Amino acid sequence: MLQILGKTQIDFIGRRKYAFILSGFLAFLGLLTVVQIFRGEANLGIDFAGGTAVQLKFDQPIRIDEARRLLEGKRFVDAELQEFTRDNKLLIRVKKLTTIQERVSERIVEAFQEGFTGNRFVIDSSTEIGPTIGEKLQKDAVVAIIVSFIGILIYIALRFELRFGIAATIATFHDVLAVLGIFYVLNKEINLLLVTALLTLAGYSLTDTVVVFDRIRENLRQRRRDSLEQVINNGINQVLSRTIVVSLTVLLSVIALFFFGGEVIHDFSLALLLGVLVGTYSSIFVASPILIFWKGHPGKLLKRG
Amino acid sequence: MRRGIKARALLILSTVVISGVFFLPSTPIFSTMPDWWKKYLPHQGLNLGLDLQGGIHLVLEVEGEKAVQNVLDRAVLTLKGLMDEKKAIYTTLEKITPAEIKVEYPSAESREAIKKLAAENFPALYVREASENRLILAMREGEAQQMKDSAVSQALETIRNRVDQFGVAEPLIQRQGQSQILVQLPGIRDPQRAIALIGKTALLEFKLVADDHPLAAQLPSRIPSGGEEALVKRFEGQILPEYEIVFEREQDKQTNQVSKRPYLVNKQALMSGDVLTDARVSIGDFNEPYVSITFDSTGARLFDRITSENVKKRLAIILDSAVYSAPVIQERIPGGRAQITGSFTTQEANDLAIVLRAGALPAPVNIIQNVTVGPSLGRDSIEKGILAGIIGTLLVVGFMAVYYRLSGLLADFALVLNVVLLIGALAALNATLTLPGIAGIILAIGMAVDSNVLILERIREELRLGKPVRLAVDSGYEKAFVTIVDSHVTTLITALALFLFGTGPIKGFAVTLSLGVSINLFTALVGTKVVYDVVNSRWKLRRLSV
Numbered sequence: 144m145l146q147i148l149g150k151t152q153i154d155f156i157g158r159r160k161y162a163f164i165l166s167g168f169l170a171f172l173g174l175l176t177v178v179q180i181f182r183g184e185a186n187l188g189i190d191f192a193g194g195t196a197v198q199l200k201f202d203q204p205i206r207i208d209e210a211r212r213l214l215e216g217k218r219f220v221d222a223e224l225q226e227f228t229r230d231n232k233l234l235i236r237v238k239k240l241t242t243i244q245e246r247v248s249e250r251i252v253e254a255f256q257e258g259f260t261g262n263r264f265v266i267d268s269s270t271e272i273g274p275t276i277g278e279k280l281q282k283d284a285v286v287a288i289i290v291s292f293i294g295i296l297i298y299i300a301l302r303f304e305l306r307f308g309i310a311a312t313i314a315t316f317h318d319v320l321a322v323l324g325i326f327y328v329l330n331k332e333i334n335l336l337l338v339t340a341l342l343t344l345a346g347y348s349l350t351d352t353v354v355v356f357d358r359i360r361e362n363l364r365q366r367r368r369d370s371l372e373q374v375i376n377n378g379i380n381q382v383l384s385r386t387i388v389v390s391l392t393v394l395l396s397v398i399a400l401f402f403f404g405g406e407v408i409h410d411f412s413l414a415l416l417l418g419v420l421v422g423t424y425s426s427i428f429v430a431s432p433i434l435i436f437w438k439g440h441p442g443k444l445l446k447r448g
Numbered sequence: 449m450r451r452g453i454k455a456r457a458l459l460i461l462s463t464v465v466i467s468g469v470f471f472l473p474s475t476p477i478f479s480t481m482p483d484w485w486k487k488y489l490p491h492q493g494l495n496l497g498l499d500l501q502g503g504i505h506l507v508l509e510v511e512g513e514k515a516v517q518n519v520l521d522r523a524v525l526t527l528k529g530l531m532d533e534k535k536a537i538y539t540t541l542e543k544i545t546p547a548e549i550k551v552e553y554p555s556a557e558s559r560e561a562i563k564k565l566a567a568e569n570f571p572a573l574y575v576r577e578a579s580e581n582r583l584i585l586a587m588r589e590g591e592a593q594q595m596k597d598s599a600v601s602q603a604l605e606t607i608r609n610r611v612d613q614f615g616v617a618e619p620l621i622q623r624q625g626q627s628q629i630l631v632q633l634p635g636i637r638d639p640q641r642a643i644a645l646i647g648k649t650a651l652l653e654f655k656l657v658a659d660d661h662p663l664a665a666q667l668p669s670r671i672p673s674g675g676e677e678a679l680v681k682r683f684e685g686q687i688l689p690e691y692e693i694v695f696e697r698e699q700d701k702q703t704n705q706v707s708k709r710p711y712l713v714n715k716q717a718l719m720s721g722d723v724l725t726d727a728r729v730s731i732g733d734f735n736e737p738y739v740s741i742t743f744d745s746t747g748a749r750l751f752d753r754i755t756s757e758n759v760k761k762r763l764a765i766i767l768d769s770a771v772y773s774a775p776v777i778q779e780r781i782p783g784g785r786a787q788i789t790g791s792f793t794t795q796e797a798n799d800l801a802i803v804l805r806a807g808a809l810p811a812p813v814n815i816i817q818n819v820t821v822g823p824s825l826g827r828d829s830i831e832k833g834i835l836a837g838i839i840g841t842l843l844v845v846g847f848m849a850v851y852y853r854l855s856g857l858l859a860d861f862a863l864v865l866n867v868v869l870l871i872g873a874l875a876a877l878n879a880t881l882t883l884p885g886i887a888g889i890i891l892a893i894g895m896a897v898d899s900n901v902l903i904l905e906r907i908r909e910e911l912r913l914g915k916p917v918r919l920a921v922d923s924g925y926e927k928a929f930v931t932i933v934d935s936h937v938t939t940l941i942t943a944l945a946l947f948l949f950g951t952g953p954i955k956g957f958a959v960t961l962s963l964g965v966s967i968n969l970f971t972a973l974v975g976t977k978v979v980y981d982v983v984n985s986r987w988k989l990r991r992l993s994v
Contacts, residue, residue, distance in 0.1 A: 198825070200824055200825070230828075248818075249640070265822055265824050266820070266822050267821070267822050267824060267825035267828075268819070268820060268821045268822060268825050269818070269819070269820045270818070270819045270820070271815075271817065271818040271819075272816075272817050272818075272819075273814075273815075273816035273817060275509070275816055276507060276816050276817040280951070283949045283950070283951075284949070286949050287945045287946055287948070287949035287950065288945075290945040290948070290949070291941060291942045291945040291946075294941040294942070294944070294945065295938065295941055295942070298937060298938060298941060302934065335950070335951070335954060336884065336953075336954070339884065339946055339950065339954050339957060342942040342945065342946055343891070343939075343942060343943070343946075343957075343961070345942055346938045346939040346940075346941060346942035346943065347895070347938075347939060349938040350898075350934070350935035350936075350938050350939060353931065353934045353935055353938065354902070354931055354935065357930070357931050357934070384905065385901065385902065385905040388851070388901050388905070389898045389901050389902070391847070392844055392847065392848070392894050392895075392897045392898060392901060393891070393894035393895055393898065394894070395840065395843040395844050395847060395894060396840035396841075396843070396844055396890050396891060396893050396894030397840075397890075397891065397894065398840075398843070399836045399837075399839040399840030399843060399890065400836045400840065400887055400890055400891075402836075402839075403832060403835045403836040403839055404832055404833065404836040404887065404890075405828065405829055405832030405833070405836075405883075407499070407825075407829055407883055408883060408884060408887050411884065411887065412887070415891065
């Protein structure tokens, strides 16, 4: 049988201090991002902030600095530009709250028609979002997040004893905050697709943690004589191979999305990619060690058989 | 579970066939099927979302407030007319707030007259205050709300009529919330024109031009475009409230310069567009298109009276406060027909005819969200989605085959089964496939294999403990079952939240992910176990390729 790892005896619990430092840092980054979002200082997409986005596909390559100068000349001083050189595409975003009356996207298109007469283009997409819709989308996103977490908490409460549940929940929160924080550092846009990716990875990270916990729970049932650290360590080592393979298969499909899925879902796939990596890490290095903090009753270890 | 192998195999086979039948309409093969197939079996396949098909997504906000205000404005004008007819005396009759009308009068006789007229003609109003010389009429609370509500329903109907005439396949027009309308037009090639057509209030009014008013002579015959506001301000103090200045757009054919021509008109419209029964485009003398309109019997009579009473005066034909033309009434017109000329292109004339036929919107609408996806991006997205899907599947399939050998190939078979059933389920539900939806399918592929990994790892463990093959397989499935269910439930929870609160593309993702994961419970457990059982019942295996 082909095995990625043989019988391992890694002392995960012993290394937990280093893990906590790294995890603490990532979680802090995530919290910082949340604060920045509320302060309006984060890179919010037009889904949430309102504004206009126009994506154009040119016949020939276009120079982004020329495009920027053209737009500034037409008084679009705070336009954000992003290029996709592979397909000669240019994405222009204007975050200011404007009314549809102001025809921002039309004016942008006209500007390019005048300024780059040699280079023909088609309009890939144009999105104009007024302020009221932006607020509604924000509210919907927050509600979706809250509902998800309540659902997860209820599920955990039903399936696991309290300390397992809390450990799993903390690990999941950590994963979402970590990916959010990394996106903030990379200055990627925070929009609805990102929220979708975060919620998806929350669900998935829990899956991963459950796989590890199932084994630990089984072992605790059988080996009452070993210390808690030993049981947990053994448990993790036993499922290490399984955990890694499970994450690897999802990783393979997400990698395909990331490299070949196109620019529309590029950031989305990146979030999922990071999410899978962080999720696996947290099941091993965050969720399990938390159990150590909470000894609980040695005899009473399960909610259900 | 070893029993019923035949039953389980049959179940799997039939689900595959059913999926195929549901998916068939989305493929070109469908058109070659015999008629009875198309009649009795499913004929609607998969829908493509706007991000894959191209098209427009609009959210419109109906300004219900204005509808209410219009009613009050009309009430003021009508009451004045009626009071004059009955020769009842009043000193003021005007709107004081957006929702109240104040009437002042010298005698109790007038008061009774007003109360009676208001009650007869405008039951939505009630007397809020009454004193010796003063009355306040206000709109009933429920009435205002109802009016706003019906303004939205009416707007919905009107927009639907306009879109129908525009000829879009499978448009989506529905109410969203209290005062919003969602319009989705897939595959549309001229988004600007469609948006203009939908958002136009299209209020048609006929107003008399007040050429004999002393002010009319002071108006310039032409001003440059953009100077309308300044002109109105200049004359503001001098115009009585019964009049207003409106403008006609003129474009010089040679210089293409746009200028505006002011008219002083009576504010009270003599007729409005709701008496129109038809509007058609015809070509006139100089190859110029014009729109000929037909009135219903009420409109025809009204038009007859107006034209007979105002020969030699000019009648301004106004759409949304812009004058289209102001021809001189040469003679009485009893026939119930008229022509709207102006310098338009054939397309403009066509669009005008469409909005006149469909009717005016009861209140103005604002576009608060406008997402347009061009067909090139749509095609691009489909191609990239399929490419990523194929590569992702190959990577996963390859890995499983290498790592778990024959059992891995079996798991791959379950994977393919999963995708087939997933696509069939999407087609059966007429679900809409979006680009994130395709991503959801690809993600589901990765997660689907996880179930098999859990089972196979468990089987490996049991084998290592020395159990015989058959037993190892059985207990592998048994013990892994709980973990598999757990892992799928957690993914389903977040997918459900996304489905409930997400918009279009995100909903698509939630649907494909949930379906993919749910179907996986079937394929991973039932699908693969059948094969093991068949093999085990025929041969006694000593080793398992896993």
